[in-house]
Amino acid sequence: MKIASILLVDDEVQFVETMTKRLNKRDFEVSSAHSGTQALEELKKSSQIEVVLLDVKMPEMDGIEALRRIKADFPLVEVIMLTGHATVESAIEGMKLGAFDYLMKPCDIDILVAKVKDATTKKRSHENKIVDARVKEIIGRRA
Amino acid sequence: MSFKNENKGDGLINQSYYQSVRRNMIMIVMFISFMPIILISGIVLYHFDRAYHDKVYAYLGELVEKQKQNIDVFLNEKLNKIQFIVRAFSYEQLCNESFLQNILSMLHQSQMSVFVDLGVVDDSGVQVAYAGPYKLLQANYHDADWFKKAIESPYYISDVFLGLRGQPHFIITVRQENFGKYWILRATIDFVTFNNLVENVSIGKTGFAYILNRKFEFQTKPRFDISPLDSPYKSLIDTTTQQIDIDPVFYKDKNNIYVFAYLKNGDWFLVYQQKNSDAFVDLYRAQLIAALIAILGASFAFIIALWVSRRVVSRIARVDQEKEVMNLQIIESGKLASLGELAAGIAHEINNPVAIMVEEAGWISDLLSEEEFKESENLSEFKRALNQINTQGKRCKEITHKLLSFARKTDNREDNMQINELIIDVVGLSEQRSKYEAVSIETHLQENLPLITASMSELQQVFLNLINNAFDAMEKKGGKISISTHQEQDKLVIQLKDNGPGIPHANLVRIFDPFFTTKPVGKGTGLGLSICYGIIQKMKGSIEVQSSVGEGTAFIIKLPIAKENE
Numbered sequence: 127m128k129i130a131s132i133l134l135v136d137d138e139v140q141f142v143e144t145m146t147k148r149l150n151k152r153d154f155e156v157s158s159a160h161s162g163t164q165a166l167e168e169l170k171k172s173s174q175i176e177v178v179l180l181d182v183k184m185p186e187m188d189g190i191e192a193l194r195r196i197k198a199d200f201p202l203v204e205v206i207m208l209t210g211h212a213t214v215e216s217a218i219e220g221m222k223l224g225a226f227d228y229l230m231k232p233c234d235i236d237i238l239v240a241k242v243k244d245a246t247t248k249k250r251s252h253e254n255k256i257v258d259a260r261v262k263e264i265i266g267r268r269a
Numbered sequence: 270m271s272f273k274n275e276n277k278g279d280g281l282i283n284q285s286y287y288q289s290v291r292r293n294m295i296m297i298v299m300f301i302s303f304m305p306i307i308l309i310s311g312i313v314l315y316h317f318d319r320a321y322h323d324k325v326y327a328y329l330g331e332l333v334e335k336q337k338q339n340i341d342v343f344l345n346e347k348l349n350k351i352q353f354i355v356r357a358f359s360y361e362q363l364c365n366e367s368f369l370q371n372i373l374s375m376l377h378q379s380q381m382s383v384f385v386d387l388g389v390v391d392d393s394g395v396q397v398a399y400a401g402p403y404k405l406l407q408a409n410y411h412d413a414d415w416f417k418k419a420i421e422s423p424y425y426i427s428d429v430f431l432g433l434r435g436q437p438h439f440i441i442t443v444r445q446e447n448f449g450k451y452w453i454l455r456a457t458i459d460f461v462t463f464n465n466l467v468e469n470v471s472i473g474k475t476g477f478a479y480i481l482n483r484k485f486e487f488q489t490k491p492r493f494d495i496s497p498l499d500s501p502y503k504s505l506i507d508t509t510t511q512q513i514d515i516d517p518v519f520y521k522d523k524n525n526i527y528v529f530a531y532l533k534n535g536d537w538f539l540v541y542q543q544k545n546s547d548a549f550v551d552l553y554r555a556q557l558i559a560a561l562i563a564i565l566g567a568s569f570a571f572i573i574a575l576w577v578s579r580r581v582v583s584r585i586a587r588v589d590q591e592k593e594v595m596n597l598q599i600i601e602s603g604k605l606a607s608l609g610e611l612a613a614g615i616a617h618e619i620n621n622p623v624a625i626m627v628e629e630a631g632w633i634s635d636l637l638s639e640e641e642f643k644e645s646e647n648l649s650e651f652k653r654a655l656n657q658i659n660t661q662g663k664r665c666k667e668i669t670h671k672l673l674s675f676a677r678k679t680d681n682r683e684d685n686m687q688i689n690e691l692i693i694d695v696v697g698l699s700e701q702r703s704k705y706e707a708v709s710i711e712t713h714l715q716e717n718l719p720l721i722t723a724s725m726s727e728l729q730q731v732f733l734n735l736i737n738n739a740f741d742a743m744e745k746k747g748g749k750i751s752i753s754t755h756q757e758q759d760k761l762v763i764q765l766k767d768n769g770p771g772i773p774h775a776n777l778v779r780i781f782d783p784f785f786t787t788k789p790v791g792k793g794t795g796l797g798l799s800i801c802y803g804i805i806q807k808m809k810g811s812i813e814v815q816s817s818v819g820e821g822t823a824f825i826i827k828l829p830i831a832k833e834n835e
Contacts (some may be wrong), residue, residue: 138621144628151635183617210620231620232627232662235635 128155130246131174135192136163136181146180152239161193162187169200171254175203177226177245179238182209182216190219200253204245208233287586291578298574299567306566308750321552329472329528329548330517333541336470336478337517337530343466344441344533347383347458348424350376351443354387355454360447361514363389363454369400385438385457392420392451401457403434415440418514419453425535428482429460429489436460439488464489467539473550476543480532490539495542502527502540521545612783616669623669627662630655634780668796685720685831686759688728692752699740707742707747722831727804733825734797735765741788742769743823760810771818780814 132154136142139160146156159165159170161184168173178196182189193205197251207220217228226245229238354363354372362368369387376384386401394411410416415427419442429439442455469488470478477492485497501522520527526548528541546553633653643650696710703710732752739750750767772780779785781802786795805812809829816822 138625141621141625141628144625144632148628148632148635210624221613230666232624234668235631 129153130242131155131157131172131176132242132254133157133159133165133168133175133178135162135189137161137184138181148235149239149242152235153195154241154242158210161185162189162192165192165200166195169196169203176249177242178203178205179242180205180207180225181231182207182220190216190223193220193223202249202256206241206245222240254264287582291582294578294581295571295574298577299570300506301569302570302574306563310563311774314556314559317555318599321549325526326519326528326547328520329526329541329543332470332472333478333517333528333530333539336467336541337532337539340466340480340532340539343463344426347441347456348426351441351454351456353622355443355445360389360445360452364398366398366400366406369398373400383459383462385459387457388418388455390453390455392440396455397452408433415442415744416453419444419455420510421450426536428536439463468492470541472543472795473547474544476541478539478541480537480539482537483535497540498739519686524794536617605646613673616673619665620669623662623665627659629664630658648718679732683722683724685722686725686728688718688721688754688763688828689714689716691725691728692732692754692763695736696752698729699736700731701784702740704748706743706745708743709749711749711751713751713753715753717835718756718761720755720831721761721808721828723808724804727807731801731804731826732765734801738797739765739767739769739822742767744770757827759830763826763828764823765826766821766823768821771820772814772822774818777814777816781812784826 129152132149134142134145134149134156135158137160140209142158142160146158148257149156155174157175158166160167163186165178165180169178180196182188184192184211187195189207194205196205201224204226205220207217207225208231209216209228210231220228224238226248227241229241313503325634333811358368358372363372369389373384373387376387386403386405388396388401388405388408389398390396390410394409394413394416396405396408396410399406399408413432415425415430418427419425425442425444426437427442429437431437438460440455440459442453444451444453446452467478470476471492475493477495478489479491480488481497482488485503487497515531517528517530520529524545526543526545530539530541531537543762569641571761634652636642637648637651637655642651645651692712692714696712702708736750739748741784750765753764753766755762776785776787781798782795783799785798788795802812805826805828811827813825813827814822815825
């Protein structure tokens with residue numbers, strides 16, 4: 127079993143390809159998208175995706191807007207923002223909208239991997255809590 | 270910025286420009302202050318002159334008129350006396366010498382010695398009787414001018430002449446008929462008495478009167494020696510007039526004023542003459558005072574004009590200079606702003622390719638860790654190269670980040686803060702490095718400074734940059750950095766001074782330009798001071814640098830005080 131299932135979203139195709147290779151090599155399952163719209167479609171297609179790596183600066187729909195929609199439609203999916211520059215403002219805004227964390231490009235692969243793992247853990251624990259709650263609810267109903 | 274790029278050519282042009290401004294100002298001030306002085310004093314003086322002339326003329330006219338009347342009265346009275354004698358006594362009685370002597374002494378009693386002598390002359394011109402001090406009995410006047418005239422008219426007053434006695438005198442004669450024959454009673458008027466009558470008329474130092482006949486011969490002795498034949502008023506005298514009631518006539522030339530009146534049926538005329546300088550002494554004094562006041566006023570106005578123009582022009586020059594400096598600053602900040610925008614664009618654009626390069630390098634190093642490459646002899650070289658790519662990629666990232674923070678458009682959160690606390694914080698942050706570099710940091714902070722509105726992190730960045738620059742400048746040789754704060758009107762002044770090697774003048778003008786650095790390649794981005802400049806500028810403050818090679822460098826930051834303080 128893979129460590130986690132990741133969706134990588136960036137308009138820079140080359141960046142996405144290389145990053146996909148590197149993450150694959152580190153036992154992640156990676157799907158990719160080149161725009162916010164594509165990312166939403168990917169998410170609809172595959173419910174396996176646990177973490178989204180989302181570039182802030184993209185044409186058409188920018189990262190912040192994509193984040194807002196992802197959080198609205200798939201609240202359990204964790205999002206890590208990738209920013210081209212350290213604008214504290216966009217990072218803060220991203221965090222306010224429910225992003226798990228942010229990273230500056232170019233980033234160290236090890237740090238990235240660590241962050242993704244953390245996000246996965248968080249997501250899974252969330253899911254578990256929800257499952258537990260349901261189980262309890264069902265048990266309670268029976269009783 | 271404090272760089273005054275003074276162009277020497279401009280300076281020269283300005284000099285002459287300011288001089289012409291000043292000249293114009295002086296001329297305008299002089300014109301404005303002179304016009305009223307000239308107009309008023311001109312008008313007033315003119316009217317005063319007229320009035321004073323009128324007054325003097327009126328006074329002199331009256332004087333002469335009165336004098337003329339005096340003389341006419343004098344002559345008429347004498348004539349009346351003689352006429353009375355002629356009518357009262359017969360020819361025979363008067364021919365009696367002792368009788369005549371009696372009459373003369375009677376006249377003397379009542380008239381002092383106005384009558385010198387009396388004589389009876391028959392129609393042949395022989396003096397048949399005589400009373401007086403001279404021996405003139407039987408004197409023959411047949412050929413004398415006066416006799417010819419006297420025998421032809423009922424009475425006659427002669428001009429002054431020397432006559433037989435050889436002394437100036439004049440005579441009054443009255444003709445009478447005795448048995449068909451004319452005879453004449455002749456009286457000599459004492460010349461001295463008559464002369465006194467006229468000579469006593471004197472005003473001031475130079476005013477005097479005299480009488481002339483129609484031939485312009487003196488009938489009295491003038492007080493001063495003058496030649497009546499050369500008199501400039503000659504043409505004015507009507508030597509044929511018989512009318513004696515004409516008003517006095519005035520004549521004024523460059524030096525003198527003359528007033529005349531006709532006497533004795535126009536035979537004589539009384540001339541009063543006075544020097545202008547004497548007659549119009551008050552007028553001339555007033556004119557002199559006016560001239561003095563005008564000159565004083567003019568020089569005062571001139572001095573004021575000089576002073577005011579110098580002040581105004583120097584103020585204009587200062588304002589111009591300030592404007593020029595401000596223009597330079599605007600150009601400078603405009604340059605920096607556009608550079609900032611450019612830098613921001615580059616930073617954004619360059620970041621993605623750099624990220625890809627770094628990722629590709631990362632991918633290669635991932636691949637290298639696989640078994641098949643483990644034995645490659647150049648493996649370590651590959652790894653070193655990839656590491657280098659990674660390091661340089663991070664350096665690029667740093668540069669773009671710094672560029673972005675220099676050009677940052679969105680404001681950081683601003684707070685009212687105490688500058689001294691911030692400086693103490695920053696000095697604390699630098700303590701580690703200062704120990705290492707053997708640099709002592711001193712602070713002279715004025716207490717109770719007002720608050721400023723600023724972004725804490727930005728200002729920290731500014732001071733950290735400046736302190737780090739100072740450390741770098743001293744190149745581990747050790748030294749001293751002193752930071753002082755004080756208030757200057759509505760500004761806070763923070764001075765950061767080091768005793769490092771200083772900055773050469775050529776570099777000083779470029780020090781705030783982005784990418785300008787003197788540090789070796791790879792050590793500095795040349796953005797530190799640009800960022801400081803941008804931050805301070807955004808806060809509406811100013812940053813200046815003063816440096817002299819060998820002595821050190823001082824950065825002076827002026828920040829506006831927060832409005833809440835007021």
